[in-house]
Amino acid sequence: xxxxxxxxxxxxxxxxxxxxxxxxxxxxxxxxxxxxxxxxxxxxxxxxxxxxxxxxxxxxxxxxxxxxxxxxxxxxxxxxxxxxxxxxxxxxxxxxxxxxxxxxxxxxxxxxxxxxxxxxxxxxxxxxxxxxxxxxxxxxxxxxxxxxxxxxxxxxxxxxxxxxxxxxxxxxxxxxxxxxxxxxxxxxxxxxxxxxxxxxxxxxxxxxxxxxxxxxxxxxxxxxxxxxxxxxxxxxxxxxxxxxxxxxxxxxxxxxxxxxxxxxxxxxxxxxxxxxxxxxxxxxxxxxxxxxxxxxxxxxxxx
Amino acid sequence: xxxxxxxxxxxxxxxxxxxxxxxxxxxxxxxxxxxxxxxxxxxxxxxxxxxxxxxxxxxxxxxxxxxxxxxxxxxxxxxxxxxxxxxxxxxxxxxxxxxxxxxxxxxxxxxxxxxxxxxxxxxxxxxxxxxxxxxxxxxxxxxxxxxxxxxxxxxxxxxxxxxxxxxxxxxxxxxxxxxxxxxxxxxxxxxxxxxxxxxxxxxxxxxxxxxxxxxxxxxxxxxxxxxxxxxxxxxxxxxxxxxxxxxxxxxxxxxxxxxxxxxxxxxxxxxxxxxxxxxxxxxxxxxxxxxxxxxxxxxxxxx
Numbered sequence: 001x002x003x004x005x006x007x008x009x010x011x012x013x014x015x016x017x018x019x020x021x022x023x024x025x026x027x028x029x030x031x032x033x034x035x036x037x038x039x040x041x042x043x044x045x046x047x048x049x050x051x052x053x054x055x056x057x058x059x060x061x062x063x064x065x066x067x068x069x070x071x072x073x074x075x076x077x078x079x080x081x082x083x084x085x086x087x088x089x090x091x092x093x094x095x096x097x098x099x100x101x102x103x104x105x106x107x108x109x110x111x112x113x114x115x116x117x118x119x120x121x122x123x124x125x126x127x128x129x130x131x132x133x134x135x136x137x138x139x140x141x142x143x144x145x146x147x148x149x150x151x152x153x154x155x156x157x158x159x160x161x162x163x164x165x166x167x168x169x170x171x172x173x174x175x176x177x178x179x180x181x182x183x184x185x186x187x188x189x190x191x192x193x194x195x196x197x198x199x200x201x202x203x204x205x206x207x208x209x210x211x212x213x214x215x216x217x218x219x220x221x222x223x224x225x226x227x228x229x230x231x232x233x234x235x236x237x238x239x240x241x242x243x244x245x246x247x248x249x250x251x252x253x254x255x256x257x258x259x260x261x262x263x264x265x266x267x268x269x270x271x272x273x274x275x276x277x278x279x280x281x282x283x284x285x286x287x288x289x290x291x292x293x294x295x296x297x298x299x300x301x302x303x
Numbered sequence: 304x305x306x307x308x309x310x311x312x313x314x315x316x317x318x319x320x321x322x323x324x325x326x327x328x329x330x331x332x333x334x335x336x337x338x339x340x341x342x343x344x345x346x347x348x349x350x351x352x353x354x355x356x357x358x359x360x361x362x363x364x365x366x367x368x369x370x371x372x373x374x375x376x377x378x379x380x381x382x383x384x385x386x387x388x389x390x391x392x393x394x395x396x397x398x399x400x401x402x403x404x405x406x407x408x409x410x411x412x413x414x415x416x417x418x419x420x421x422x423x424x425x426x427x428x429x430x431x432x433x434x435x436x437x438x439x440x441x442x443x444x445x446x447x448x449x450x451x452x453x454x455x456x457x458x459x460x461x462x463x464x465x466x467x468x469x470x471x472x473x474x475x476x477x478x479x480x481x482x483x484x485x486x487x488x489x490x491x492x493x494x495x496x497x498x499x500x501x502x503x504x505x506x507x508x509x510x511x512x513x514x515x516x517x518x519x520x521x522x523x524x525x526x527x528x529x530x531x532x533x534x535x536x537x538x539x540x541x542x543x544x545x546x547x548x549x550x551x552x553x554x555x556x557x558x559x560x561x562x563x564x565x566x567x568x569x570x571x572x573x574x575x576x577x578x579x580x581x582x583x584x585x586x587x588x589x590x591x592x593x594x595x596x597x598x599x600x601x602x603x604x605x606x
Contacts, residue, residue: 183530207523215599216526217602218523220523223521254603254604295605299560300520300561300601302598303595
């Protein structure tokens with residue numbers, strides 16, 4: 001096993017201009033691990049209720065995802081999220097959140113996962129993210145995500161966490177909010193001073209930017225005719241990126257750039273259908289072929 | 304002379320989070336021609352009042368811009384625009400527009416300009432843009448801009464115009480509005496069906512996309528720490544692009560891609576200061592060096 005992910009497994013009910021889906025498989029750890037599974041062996045730590053169906057378990061197993069860390073609470077109900085997207089697909093409107101078993105989530109990392117060289121802390125309470133880091137044995141590369149709720153509610157735990165991660169992956173508005181600086185470049189510098197050597201700012205349909213102390217990399221989003229459901233795009237992106245890094249064992253900047261493109265590829269496939277539908281019938285050939293399309297999409301000659 | 308531009312020359316009063324400027328030189332034709340002047344010989348057609356100072360004339364002359372087509376109306380007042388930008392610098396809030404002499408603008412193209420192979424019709428009434436095309440002698444490459452005001456007010460003239468241009472350059476929201484399609488890729492296809500062989504969609508701080516029948520090119524914006532004044536970014540972009548095309552005489556896709564990067568370079572310098580301040584003290588060396596930075600900003604390895 002080379003990647004550990006800690007996050008949510010959920011049932012999502014989603015409405016977009018293109019249709020709707022009721023109580024389909026979702027959650028940050030689900031999207032992340034499915035995307036990463038194309039490149040690496042993933043161990044998943046999350047919690048579900050007794051209502052979590054066997055078909056979802058076997059679908060994740062089919063992708064080679066290790067579920068020893070998936071805690072099934074007897075008599076419990078799985079986390080549910082209900083949301084709607086308007087034509088501006090960058091913005092999710094949360095209609096309802098039922099935390100259920102997720103409200104008592106206290107991740108215990110199985111022994112078999114503790115040596116994982118790559119760790120992804122999906123968007124959960126930063127105090128829990130810190131507790132995960134206490135259980136693992138000197139991972140080589142740690143990345144984390146967060147959201148405005150934690151930036152506002154637990155800024156100190158988040159700052160403590162940032163001292164201990166290599167890569168911080170967040171949305172553009174969250175980057176500005178966290179840093180309290182309207183300029184994105186200024187916000188990036190402020191965030192890098194908090195600890196992580198690399199920051200990735202996700203901009204939805206505008207792609208993503210990667211900042212480190214000396215350079216910036218701009219990755220476009222793949223121009224899709226129709227984005228059916230943007231849910232999970234950020235976690236699929238992180239999964240593709242981390243999966244590729246773990247696969248190659250190279251965390252240098254050039255490889256991070258390639259990883260960002262693989263992440264963008266995975267995210268672009270994911271939004272082509274509801275839930276994990278598209279990722280489940282995705283092949284490595286399709287991934288490679290879209291990577292090459294990203295090359296053509298961005299190519300211009302030297303002067 | 305190899306480029307003709309028809310558009311506005313104005314006095315702008317602008318407020319941004321970084322400061323303000325009162326009655327400074329602005330206008331689409333001014334920004335366009337100054338940016339294009341680094342690469343090509345530009346003839347400018349516009350109208351100003353008697354209040355237009357000699358210092359502005361000599362500044363434009365210094366850049367080698369031909370002003371035979373700049374009509375100075377005796378007793379008239381120059382077009383004035385007053386606007387404000389919030390932290391979201393992609394959105395201009397117009398506080399006041401005084402058209403003055405611009406309200407009777409009826410462009411007459413000087414004989415010496417009528418053979419220009421490259422023509423840029425900046426954002427003016429599409430009926431006037433059409434009248435310009437009636438006066439020129441079979442230009443090799445015509446590009447035009449427009450705005451929501453004309454999309455809503457003169458859709459038929461605009462459609463007539465689009466049949467006669469090679470390149471249409473507009474903002475993202477305008478592209479969606481014109482096509483009546485929320486998906487940008489879908490909107491692009493609808494617009495290309497109206498006539499132009501190439502469409503460029505400007506996305507402000509997110510860069511620009513170029514669409515033709517068979518491919519898409521994504522150009523990033525240069526990540527600046529501080530954007531002092533976004534006024535004129537779109538016209539500087541078009542000026543850099545068209546100037547480069549006219550300079551090289553090559554309108555193939557590869558060269559259009561290079562042109563878009565030169566356009567992005569010019570736009571990125573322009574927003575570093577109010578009015579045309581930065582473009583006036585810009586050198587070709589700086590332009591080339593930032594072009595190379597765009598290369599580094601977007602580079603990732605093949606698989």
